[in-house]
Amino acid sequence: MAQNLPALQVVLPLLAAPVCLLLGRGRAAWAWATLVAWLGLLISLALLLQVSDGSVLRYAFGGWAAPWGIEYVVDRLAAMVLLIVSLIGALVLSYARHSVDAEIDADRQPLFYTLLLLCLAGLLGIVITGDAFNLFVLLEVSSLSTYALISLGRNRRALTAAYQYLVMGTIGATFYIIGVGLLYMVTGTLNMADLAQRLPELAHLRTVKTAFAFISVGLALKLAMFPLHLWLPNAYTYAPSVVSAFLAATATKVALYAMIRMFYTVFGAPFSFGTMHVEWLILPLAAAAIFIASVVAVFQHDIKRMLAYSSVAQIGYMLLGLGMVNLTGLTASLLHLFNHALMKGALFLALGAVVYRIGSTNIERMGGIAREMPWTMAAFVVGGLSLIGVPLTVGFVSKWYLLLGAMENGWWPLVILILATSLIAVVYVWRVVEAAYFRARPAGSAPVSEAPLTLLVPIWLLALANVYLGIHTRPLIGLAGSAAADLLGVGP
Numbered sequence: 331m332a333q334n335l336p337a338l339q340v341v342l343p344l345l346a347a348p349v350c351l352l353l354g355r356g357r358a359a360w361a362w363a364t365l366v367a368w369l370g371l372l373i374s375l376a377l378l379l380q381v382s383d384g385s386v387l388r389y390a391f392g393g394w395a396a397p398w399g400i401e402y403v404v405d406r407l408a409a410m411v412l413l414i415v416s417l418i419g420a421l422v423l424s425y426a427r428h429s430v431d432a433e434i435d436a437d438r439q440p441l442f443y444t445l446l447l448l449c450l451a452g453l454l455g456i457v458i459t460g461d462a463f464n465l466f467v468l469l470e471v472s473s474l475s476t477y478a479l480i481s482l483g484r485n486r487r488a489l490t491a492a493y494q495y496l497v498m499g500t501i502g503a504t505f506y507i508i509g510v511g512l513l514y515m516v517t518g519t520l521n522m523a524d525l526a527q528r529l530p531e532l533a534h535l536r537t538v539k540t541a542f543a544f545i546s547v548g549l550a551l552k553l554a555m556f557p558l559h560l561w562l563p564n565a566y567t568y569a570p571s572v573v574s575a576f577l578a579a580t581a582t583k584v585a586l587y588a589m590i591r592m593f594y595t596v597f598g599a600p601f602s603f604g605t606m607h608v609e610w611l612i613l614p615l616a617a618a619a620i621f622i623a624s625v626v627a628v629f630q631h632d633i634k635r636m637l638a639y640s641s642v643a644q645i646g647y648m649l650l651g652l653g654m655v656n657l658t659g660l661t662a663s664l665l666h667l668f669n670h671a672l673m674k675g676a677l678f679l680a681l682g683a684v685v686y687r688i689g690s691t692n693i694e695r696m697g698g699i700a701r702e703m704p705w706t707m708a709a710f711v712v713g714g715l716s717l718i719g720v721p722l723t724v725g726f727v728s729k730w731y732l733l734l735g736a737m738e739n740g741w742w743p744l745v746i747l748i749l750a751t752s753l754i755a756v757v758y759v760w761r762v763v764e765a766a767y768f769r770a771r772p773a774g775s776a777p778v779s780e781a782p783l784t785l786l787v788p789i790w791l792l793a794l795a796n797v798y799l800g801i802h803t804r805p806l807i808g809l810a811g812s813a814a815a816d817l818l819g820v821g822p
Contacts, residue, residue: 335380336389336402339373339412340455340468342366347447351440360427363443367420367450374416374454378409384812388460401521403460407813410664411457411587414671418579419450421675425788426572429682433570434482442482446576448475453584462510462596463520465588466503469552472584473499476577480569491564498561502551509544512537525596533601542606545592553585555649556619559642566638571682574634578641579675583667586648590663593652594817603655612653617747619646624754628761633691636758637677640717643751644670650744651732659735660814661807666728668806669716672799673725676713676792680706683781683789693761697769702778705786707766709793714759716796719752723800727807 346366350359381387387404404412423446434442452472459465477499481492514520516537517528532538547558554562562582566574593602602608623642630636644666651663681691683706688695700707716723719730729748736744780786799806 334389335373335377336387336404336458337391339370339377339416339458340402340451342373343370343447343451343454344471347444347451350443350447354440355436357427359440359443360423360430363447364420364423364426366447367416367423370450370454371413371416371420374409374412377404378413380404381406381409382809384816400464401460401523402458403523404458405813406809406816407587407590407664408457410668410809410813411584412454414668415450415453415457415580415584418576418671418675419446421788421791422446422572422576422579422679425575425679425682425785428782428784429571429686432686433484433572438482442479442570445475445479446572448472449479449576453580456584456588460522461520462513462522462525463507466507466510469506469588470503472581473503473552476573476581479573479577480565482573483568483570485568487564488568491561491568495561495565498551498558502548502558504548505544505551506548509541509546509548512541512544516541522591522596526598529597529601533605539606542597542602542608546589546608549585549589549592552582553589554582554642554645556615556623556642556646559619559623559645562642563635563638566641566678567632567634571678571685575675575678575682578637578678579671582641582645583671586645586652586663586667590652590817599655599818609653609655612649616646616649616653617744619643620650620747620751621754624751624758627758628754630758631693633681633693633696633762634678636693636762637674637681640755640758641670641674643755644674644717647729647732647748650748651735654735654739654741656735656738657811657814657818657820658731658738660817661811662728662731662735664810664813665724665731665806668810669724669728669796669799672792672795673713673716673723676709676789676796677717679785679789679792680710680713683785686781686785687778688775693765695772695775696762696765698766698771699778700766702771703780706781706789709786709789710766711763712793712796714763716800718755718759721800722797724796724806725800727800727803731807 343366350363353359381404389402391400430439449472452468455468456465477492477496481489516532551558566578620643623639627636627639648663648666651659716725719725732748733745
């Protein structure tokens with residue numbers, strides 16, 4: 331069984347998804363999906379333990395060795411991302427029952443859980459696959475299910491948001507597959523390890539450089555890299571609460587992982603940053619995203635939209651570390667990839683509990699809500715402090731490494747930018763805290779009670795993870811640093 335764990339990581343949720351439809355209405359579909367998600371988390375933990383010493387697991391489907399067959403590969407970086415995606419999936423599905431009951435019609439709920447498991451399977455597959463075309467297939471599995479999940483939102487604008495994401499996502503996928511096709515044309519292989527061996531000799535070809543450009547733009551669209559982020563605010567705002575939390579914590583992180591794989595593993599750092607100088611594009615766009623999206627977030631009245639623009643800024647932080655092209659900066663990117671999932675998961679799940687009670691995420695409707703939902707809003711505050719980067723939270727750890735990476739390169743304007751935009755985050759987080767704790771409840775508002783325990787437990791597990799890993803930093807920093815060293819080829 332142990333040797334089949336890489337395949338089970340993806341095959342289990344993929345095959346389990348249609349079962350939700352067969353189970354029909356009621357709680358059976360939720361219970362089945364939740365069980366599958368927790369089994370997936372156990373598998374990812376087992377995989378992480380197997381590769382923690384730096385070894386690499388390879389699984390050839392059907393006994394067809396790479397590059398002839400599809401290969402799944404697990405190293406420390408893949409195991410790290412598998413862990414956070416499966417953790418978020420397990421906690422979000424554990425949280426989902428009450429929230430989904432409140433926001434989605436009963437006859438659509440089996441379809442909802444089917445789509446969520448398909449999305450989870452696609453995201454896990456993107457991380458673990460060692461085949462460039464298989465990555466495209468799994469990217470589309472996750473994307474198509476995501477479009478449908480967003481469209482299930484109660485607001486009719488969810489349909490528009492889903493359609494906008496569909497158009498942008500399709501363009502991104504098309505760009506990516508054109509790039510992969512060009513690579514296949516000149517190399518005759520789709521296996522990433524095989525591509526990595528053949529491309530250095532072909533780096534001078536215009537076809538390879540064109541393929542690099544197409545793949546980079548395609549993944550940038552999926553990643554919501556500024557200014558290709560226009561699909562993201564509406565998608566997060568109008569999707570059901572569970573979907574917003576799941577996507578905010580996983581989807582863009584997996585797209586960033588795919589970009590890192592392409593830049594460092596397939597094309598190699600010397601080509602990506604030495605020949606193509608992609609950092610010349612990444613750094614200014616990341617800096618613009620951090621500043622502009624943070625400022626825009628301050629003026630939002632819907633807290634979901636505020637957090638969506640905050641996510642665009644946080645993606646900028648991850649890309650900033652990537653563009654530094656040093657070990658500290660890349661470690662910061664990987665740390666923030668993991669840490670941002672924890673903080674945004676906690677924030678969006680806390681908002682989902684508020685929606686469950688008052689049916690709105692408008693900041694005016696949340697006046698005084700902390701007095702009636704103290705545990706929910708306390709978890710939101712913890713997530714907000716981590717988002718700002720307050721010491722003893724995970725947000726501080728990754729921002730500290732970003733600062734160190736910028737200082738190593740002597741990029742003092744970026745140091746100032748990181749510090750200044752963290753202060754802007756204080757402003758928009760404080761707007762929510764001020765409304766929830768220091769305003770009166772809106773006139774005519776019915777009294778509400780605290781969220782059910784089934785909602786609070788997943789919220790607080792993520793909130794406490796933000797603090798625990800912000801204090802006990804060694805395991806996560808060690809894992810991210812080792813993964814970054816592997817990518818740069820400077821590991822032991």
